[in-house]
Amino acid sequence: NVARLWAAGRRCVTEKIGQGDKPANPPINKPAQKKQANRELRKLIDATRQLVTQYQTVKTDLKTKKAQLDSYLTEALLGEGNTDGLPTTPKGIAAVTSWANACGANFPGKSIAADFLCACNNNADTDKQCSPNYDPQQWNSNIDLNTKWPLLKSSRKEPLPAALTAAAIHQALATFDAQLQHKNNAGTKHTILGLSDDHQCTGAAAKLCEDYTAYFDKTTGHTATKIPWKEKLEKAAATITELEAKALEGKNLARQIQANFHICQGIYAAVAQGTLVDDVITAISPLKTKHYRYFRSHLQ
Structure with missing residues (x-):
């Protein structure tokens, strides 16, 4: 009520609580x-203007690299032109007409989706x-x-990790490499993944x-190339590492900008109190030293 408000206001005046009638930034x-x-x-x-310019550059770089990461991951999963x-033919999957035309010798590798379809049908x-949880199709037409692809994709019931990391990608690729089988047929090396008592798929x-x-x-003399979806994942992992470094750079710049504001x-405050004298070393250095230590503690 009014009586309580009046008492509270009187207490602020008598006990000098708050700013009173002085301006926030006195002349x-x-x-x-x-x-x-x-x-x-x-x-x-x-x-600070230079720091802000650097911060904006980092912010733009982050946006560009995030879009690049999304592109790498999508093309790894579905192939180019998805x-x-x-996935679409011929860059995401070799064909849809039959298993032989989609998954035969040297056709795999265009996308993760295509390779899973080949492995599960x-x-x-x-x-x-x-x-x-997945009902296959007899793939002779x-x-x-x-x-089939949405059903196969949703058949995984295990929870996915909260965030994708470069380490997780490298671990997945290492697991894939470990499952490959290398077979020799009349002097020619064959590399396969899956079931076969010889080198034929x-x-x-x-x-x-x-x-x-x-x-x-x-x-001898054959030049190997990278599996397309695997190469995209390797690029995605490298981009995640770059994004993490850029994000840290942006945070450090933001801290420096904030610290300059406090300085x-x-x-x-020193000027308003009449203590800012021409001797900058005695008047300003303590403030700068304080925030220099602040920077160092957050950048290490």
């Missing part, structure tokens, strides 16, 4: 103090090769990507494997 009347304050503040403002969350029956239940031989050394406040 500076002494010319010498104004001159020195202008000199010090101008230096800080110029330095549309509506699906054979051309002989509808036995479940992968997840018990056109496969319906609009149906036919799409039958007993030979349901993927032939990555084209991406590895087969004979400005300290300078103004």
